[in-house]
Amino acid sequence: MNTSNRADGRTRPHVVVVGSSNTDMTARVARLPGPGETVLSERFEMVAGGKGANQAVAAARLGAQVTFVARVGADALGAQAIAGFQAAGIDTAYVVQDSGAPTGIALIGVDAARGENSIIVAPGANAHLSPSDVEAASEVIRNADIVVCQLETPLETVKTALRIAWEAGVLTVLNPAPAQPLPADLLALVDILTPNETEAVLLVGDTDASPEAAAQQLHALGVSSVVVTLGAAGALVSNADGVVVVAGRRAPTVVDTTGAGDCFTGALSVALAEGKDLRRAAEFAGAAASLSVAKAGAQPSMPTRADVDAILKN
Ligand SMILES: Nc1ncnc2c1ncn2[C@@H]1O[C@H](COP(=O)(O)OP(=O)(O)OP(=O)(O)O)[C@@H](O)[C@H]1O
Ligand SMILES: [K+]
Numbered sequence: 001m002n003t004s005n006r007a008d009g010r011t012r013p014h015v016v017v018v019g020s021s022n023t024d025m026t027a028r029v030a031r032l033p034g035p036g037e038t039v040l041s042e043r044f045e046m047v048a049g050g051k052g053a054n055q056a057v058a059a060a061r062l063g064a065q066v067t068f069v070a071r072v073g074a075d076a077l078g079a080q081a082i083a084g085f086q087a088a089g090i091d092t093a094y095v096v097q098d099s100g101a102p103t104g105i106a107l108i109g110v111d112a113a114r115g116e117n118s119i120i121v122a123p124g125a126n127a128h129l130s131p132s133d134v135e136a137a138s139e140v141i142r143n144a145d146i147v148v149c150q151l152e153t154p155l156e157t158v159k160t161a162l163r164i165a166w167e168a169g170v171l172t173v174l175n176p177a178p179a180q181p182l183p184a185d186l187l188a189l190v191d192i193l194t195p196n197e198t199e200a201v202l203l204v205g206d207t208d209a210s211p212e213a214a215a216q217q218l219h220a221l222g223v224s225s226v227v228v229t230l231g232a233a234g235a236l237v238s239n240a241d242g243v244v245v246v247a248g249r250r251a252p253t254v255v256d257t258t259g260a261g262d263c264f265t266g267a268l269s270v271a272l273a274e275g276k277d278l279r280r281a282a283e284f285a286g287a288a289a290s291l292s293v294a295k296a297g298a299q300p301s302m303p304t305r306a307d308v309d310a311i312l313k314n
Contacts, residue, residue, distance in 0.1 A: 013273030016144040018069040018161040019052020020126040020152035022104040047297040051150040058266025063305040069094040071125040073103035094137040098125040129153040131160040142168040145273035162189035175265040188222040246282040249290035259298030264289040
C-alpha cells in the first residue's frame with residue numbers, strides 16, 4: 001500500500017476520486033412554480049456539491065490523502081470549487097478548468113411547506129471529463145490504495161478509471177448514482193458497490209427485489225462486496241463473509257440529508273484503504289454519515305476524523 005505515516009501513528013491512505021463537481025443553487029419557495037409562472041424565493045444558498053467532489057471532501061476531512069480527477073468550467077464557480085478543494089487539502093493537479101463548458105450546476109427548488117424538491121442539473125464541464133483525462137492521471141491511480149467513481153460523468157470515463165485501477169490491483173469503489181442500469185463489463189471491474197435501495201433494485205432490473213436479493217444478484221455479476229445504504233436504518237453489507245445489516249447511528253439531529261450517501265461512500269473508502277474489513281468500514285461510514293445529516297448542505301456537512309472517532313468511542 002502506498003501509505004505515509006502520520007504523527008499519530010495511523011497510516012494515511014491515498015484515495016483517488018474520479019467524478020463530478022457541481023455548484024448547488026438552492027432556492028426555498030412557498031410553493032414550486034408551475035409552467036410559465038414566477039415565484040419569489042425567501043432564501044437562496046449556493047453550496048459546493050457534485051457527488052465526486054462531495055466524496056473527495058469527505059475522504060479528505062477523514063484524514064486521507066486525496067487526489068481528485070474532474071472538470072470544472074474556466075469560470076468563477078470553477079475557481080471557487082478548486083479553492084474549496086485546496087482548502088480541504090485535496091490535490092487538484094488533475095482538476096481541469098474547461099474553457100468550452102461552464103461549471104456544472106444543480107438548480108434546486110425546495111417547497112418549504114412540503115419539503116419537496118424540483119432539481120435541474122446542467123452537467124456542463126462534467127460531461128467533458130474524458131477517458132484521456134483519466135489516462136493523464138493513470139500513474140497516480142496505479143499507486144493509490146483505492147479509486148472511487150460515481151455516475152455523474154460519462155460512463156466510458158468511469159470505465160477507464162475502474163479498468164486502470166483494476167489492472168493494477170488497486171481496490172475499486174463505485175457509487176452507482178444517479179440510478180441507471182450498467183453494462184456487465186463495467187460491473188465486473190468493481191470491487192465494492194455502494195448503491196442506495198433504489199439504485200440496487202434498478203441495477204438488477206427487479207424493483208421487487210429485497211436489498212439482500214439484489215446484493216446476491218450483484219455478486220453473480222462479479223461484484224465481490226455490496227453495501228446497500230438504507231437511510232436512517234443503516235446499511236446492508238454483503239460479501240464472501242456473509243450478509244449483515246450494520247444498524248444506523250442515531251443522528252444528533254436531522255437537519256439535511258443532502259450528501260449523506262456521498263459521505264458514506266467517501267468514509268467507507270477511507271476505512272477500506274486503511275485496511276478495515278467491510279463490516280467495520282461500514283460502521284465507520286455509518287457514523288460519519290450520521291454526523292453529515294446534522295448539518296446543512298453537502299460539502300459543508302462532511303465531518304472531521306476527530307468527530308467520527310469521538311462518536312465511535314461511545
Ligand atoms: N436520518 C438519518 N440518521 C442517521 N443516519 C442517516 C440518516 N439518513 C442517512 N443516514 C446515513 O447515511 C447513509 C446514506 O443514506 P441513504 O441510504 O439515504 O443514501 P442516499 O439515498 O444516497 O442519500 P442522499 O441522496 O440523501 O445523499 C445511511 O446508510 C446512513 O448511514
Ligand atoms: K448534509
